[in-house]
Amino acid sequence: MNPSPPALRFSPERALELGRQTLSIEAAAVAALIDRLDGDFAKAVELIINSHGRLIVSGMGKSGHIARKIAATMASTGTPAYFVHPAEASHGDLGMITRDDVLLALSNSGESEELLRIVPLIKRQGARLISMTGVPSSTLAREADIHLDAAVEQEACPHNLAPTASTTAALALGDALAVALLDARGFGPDDFARSHPGGSLGRRLLTRVCDVMRPGDKVPAVAPATDLTEAIVAMSHGGLGLVAITDPAGKTLGIFTDGDLRRAFEKRIDLRQGDIASVMHPAPRTIRPDRLAVEAVEMMERLRINALLVVDADGVLVGALNMHDLFTAKVI
Structure with a gap:
């Protein structure tokens, strides 16, 4: 019993x-x-x-x-x-x-x-x-x-x-x-990532900007003399919430974002007049394609921005990415 x-x-x-x-x-x-x-x-x-x-x-x-x-x-x-x-x-x-x-x-x-x-x-x-x-x-x-x-x-x-x-x-x-x-x-971190390739940690340590960015031909880009209205249309069609401003060689000169557009409305800027160079952010924050995607996350969070232009060693535009791209890639 x-x-x-x-x-x-x-x-x-x-x-x-x-x-x-x-x-x-x-x-x-x-x-x-x-x-x-x-x-x-x-x-x-x-x-x-x-x-x-x-x-x-x-x-x-x-x-x-x-x-x-x-x-x-x-x-x-x-x-x-x-x-x-x-x-x-x-x-x-x-x-x-x-x-x-x-x-x-x-x-x-x-x-x-x-x-x-x-x-x-x-x-x-x-x-x-x-x-x-x-x-x-x-x-x-x-x-x-x-x-x-x-x-x-x-x-x-x-x-x-x-x-x-x-x-x-x-x-x-x-x-x-x-x-x-x-x-x-x-x-180091790269060695650790190679022994943990299947999990979220591996994705964070192995994924690079070039793996998740939109390629250059998918990034809306205009010349500095482009009319504001034309640049805004290009930004809308691009679906990234931004338009890059580049010179004839493709080198990045500035950026204009959805946030800039809202601020322009608040300041009652006449969007029917002027060119994009008059309202763009010159010398924008950029990142190289070979950097880790988590570095892009850190930069965006620190600067409180939602997107980054990707440039090569010469500053030529090669792509762009935003927070949505990083979420989709499960980097964050």
Whole structure:
């Protein structure tokens, strides 16, 4: 006969208290790592960066979940890495590890039987071992070439049993390793984008102005002496909310936008007289076609404008884009 479930004793006040207490304990656990970070951390970074193989990350139970996340972070930031389950390693997966690899083994107690079972085999192959434990005197810590201390004073669990603060500290220490390695490798935004091509981040980092702009033959452009009414008609037909003013060689001299037209009405300017040069914005803000589309977004937001002319190195008009184009391309 199954025992009856314990009676619920939910209290909103108690829940809020425990939530805050948990965050406080885990924040303190991460903060405590700062003062304990020493030369062994730098040695671990150096060992991994100089390795001719890959970084193998392993751990059991909750440590295994953290190890998977660390491996994924490493792989996406320029350090070839993957997770190996220590129990599966004893049944064939050990063949995935070579003498050129580095094993990062996670265990809060440092006494995980499954990890300790494969340590002699790893060493026999010639691979190097970095341990991350909460007990510097543990077997795994002693057997490692380099030990990273991830100890915490207490778990956030009220019974001090469930891995909470310890897993948070291990994850933060893994992130610290990944960031140090990222910097050492000179891993930049373009590299990050190449490893994340399918998502919105990849689009933001890989899409360039030339990929989303309207080509030059689709951008309304007129000469400075063009009548105002004729220029406004050209702007209306262009569908961009602007008309570019160019010289005979196509070099950009100015711009006139929907906003300028509204301001001209407010000032009661007679649009039947004069030429476009008399009301255009001279030397307009422009962008090169090889710049990232996110740079165009930043410029538009900073200058509070809705469109940009695109010019080549000589200032010749080659295209234009507006916020709608960037929305359509999912850059913003």
